[in-house]
Amino acid sequence: MKRTAIAGLLMSAALLASPVFAADNDLCTSKLQQLKAKVNALPASPDNTTMEIKRLLASAEASKAAGDDKKCVTEATQGLSLAN
Template sequence: MKRSVLAGVFVTAAMLASPVFAAGSDKDLCQINLDKINNGKALLATDTSGKSGEIDTAVSQAKSAQSAGDEKKCIEITSKALQDLQNADKGGPQ
């Protein structure tokens, strides 16, 4: 049940942020993805597969790309990290 509630919160947050995607720029999407990852990391609190470390690495790389002004790279990295978070929550491919 705990996973279902957390997944529901995650999906709801994503849906509420949807209008921002339509009106926002790449810079906004990069930051939104970073925020989603930060919020979603709570799902990995009991992770023993090492996925949390991979997500941390991705966040670090994304922030570096963002600082360098490479928003496209930041979005690419954060999108993959979000997918990894979703797969980890579903018990999917690790």
Template structure:
């Protein structure tokens, strides 16, 4: 009985902690994807590099403050913008 209760407690703790780590991982993954995309990008429209750098800075500040939700929101928008630019749209 005690083993079952303890096992259940550990499983519950692991499940509750997972979204926190997943959000942090997604934020970090998005920042890496942006970095990789900028490193391999050819010519970009005027001002895009500065705009992206500003957004990345904001995302890193949000991540450092523990606000992974904002970091993910910012980086997701930047990735969408980069993908549009790569396809020829702005």
């Protein structure tokens, strides 16, 4: 329960801390790079958390390709919070 609450707080803080006027595309690219680095550093493990992080990475990349930068940022942020 604590882990979920902390993850929610971190996601909220990350989304609120980003300036409204900043380009979402740059933030999406930055978050994706951070998440890719985290995924590459994860141990080879078939547990549910690792699979969820990889799913969020793939979904964030698909969102970026579709031009939905806000969804990309949200999913990459969620993946980062799970990876920590």
